[in-house]
Amino acid sequence: MYDDIDVFELAKFAIKIAEKNYSNYKCAEIFIGKSQYLNIEVEENSVKYSEIGRNHGISIRIYQKNGSIGFAFTNIMKKNVVEKMVKNAIKMMRVGTPDPNFKNLPEKLKPYATVEGLYDKSIKNLSIEDAIEYVKDLIKVCAEDDQAISQSGDFTANSNFSYIFNSNGIEVNGEETYFNTSSNMIVKDTINGEVSNGYESQMKRKLVDINATKTAEEALKNAKRNLHRKKIKTKKMQVILSPKGTINLILNPIASAINAETYQYKRSFLVGKRGKKIGSDLINIDDNALINGRIGSNIFDGEGFPCTNKKIIEHGQFLQSGLLHNSYTAGKEGVESTGNASRRSFSSVPSIGISNLILQPGTTQKDELIQNVKEGILLNSTADSPNIATGDFSGLISQGNLIRNGQIKHALNETMFGINLLDLFESITSISKEYKIYGPYSAPYVKIENVQIIGAQS
Incomplete structure (x- = not known):
């Protein structure tokens, strides 16, 4: 070529x-x-x-x-x-x-x-x-x-x-x-x-x-799972995030929050949290550019700096070294670049991006996560996004199903929920062995306790 x-x-x-x-x-x-x-x-x-x-x-x-x-x-x-x-x-x-x-x-x-x-x-x-x-x-x-x-x-x-x-x-x-x-x-x-x-x-x-x-x-x-939508009542429930839901509410927000430029401008809900516990012991997140054949893998970043495997969150603790840097943000902080300079094309200057952001799998079978739910929600996607500066989220469940007595039931209609991401991280009680890979994300199923669900049923 x-x-x-x-x-x-x-x-x-x-x-x-x-x-x-x-x-x-x-x-x-x-x-x-x-x-x-x-x-x-x-x-x-x-x-x-x-x-x-x-x-x-x-x-x-x-x-x-x-x-x-x-x-x-x-x-x-x-x-x-x-x-x-x-x-x-x-x-x-x-x-x-x-x-x-x-x-x-x-x-x-x-x-x-x-x-x-x-x-x-x-x-x-x-x-x-x-x-x-x-x-x-x-x-x-x-x-x-x-x-x-x-x-x-x-x-x-x-x-x-x-x-x-x-x-x-x-x-x-x-x-x-x-x-x-x-x-x-x-x-x-x-x-x-x-x-x-x-x-x-x-x-x-x-x-x-x-x-x-x-x-x-x-x-x-x-699409078929999202037919026969019904309204439910407002109450606190367990929520099971599907891999897409995990990306939507955990990995994607984390990707934005650990961007060193966002962090240095104090636009991240994780500002002041480095070296501190921010969630359940079950949360282990890496950004790994060195996995053979993966979409986010590479030998060097958009500035030619060697790519690496970085630990971001370990047993719920946001590591002191958990930010993703290019050469500019690294120099500003006095540390070495993490090899996360991202470049769209020759016509743009480098920004910062993830490589392969991985929420490490847990020890529980996916089916067991669902079977143990008496009444809850299987959340597949939401059209809304959290406020990265504050961590607050309030939005519509665009695709989700009611779980009753361990069985996935009807799809949800006009159902919302609200939570702060740090509260969400604290409320994680189980992560599945199974996971799915979507582009640069690797996401398992995640169980969250006591989520405020806002239904439209009177």
Whole structure:
């Protein structure tokens, strides 16, 4: 892919231009990104459109000794254009706002780990015709079911190459692939005409691991489970979070709260909690970038710093070292980057993101969690999100079911609940052995005690 472009030579050329035009800079970084993608969209259970494309570009970040930054990018990979890009970045840096919190770009201090299964070479031979077969599997599940009336979804394949070169000795490159299929199934009850929907997705590194039929079948099952919705009374109940519910109410909020930038700006409900107990002893959360074949795994982050496995919460204690850093936030705090610089593309500066955020499984079977509930809720999803600054949550249960005497009963209608996330963490009494992986999240079933459920039944 793009074999005609010598990225290594082009990066070194850009750095030399920076040195020639402004020798007094503190540090500079060249990022080169190349991507190739294939996308097929489904609407109303038929193919809406298909697209194959590619994109590439180069960017520079350059810093003055006072911390001011200049950033520029271009998708024209020619030396004369790259030279102009570098000069534009230098102009921006010279008039930029000084930032004493900036310390330095990453330096090459330690070796990179070995992580396998990040790239699937079969993508090179993947055609639209091949991809259509996966979409046909989605469409078939909907077409053959009496209650399914429509479906939207997609199949995507992406190949990304990145090369990072900086003036502090970082020089690294890598290639990775992503394959994704999703289904949003709409069903209609054949007796009373009630309509519901269910969603499911898969994201894998290897094409062979994508099962579009299973994706659509799970979406269909979720949609049917959400039929026959009934109102319930307001009361405190046990709540079982499904893996999706666990992501919604535990892992996703944690991902935002442990972002060092969010934390340093005091916009995290975990501010002041480092080194302290924040929940049940059962809570053990890691952010692990070194698992072979996982979506969030990588050898290096968006700044070329080595990725690692980080412990975030251990036996309910939010560790002192539990924040996720890029080089900027790490320098601001006087610690080493955790290798969590995240980059959308060559046209953006790094932010901070998780790798694989894992709530470690417990010792209880999923069925046992449910069987021991006299009256409670199985919560699959909520359309609302917690306030990350305070940890407060109040929202509608968009997909959930009543549990009575250990049996999953009817779906819920007009049912809400409210809780603070720290109270939720304290109220966890059991975590299942079973777990599911959705993209960068690994989530088991979680039992929570005494949750205030707000029903609409009088």
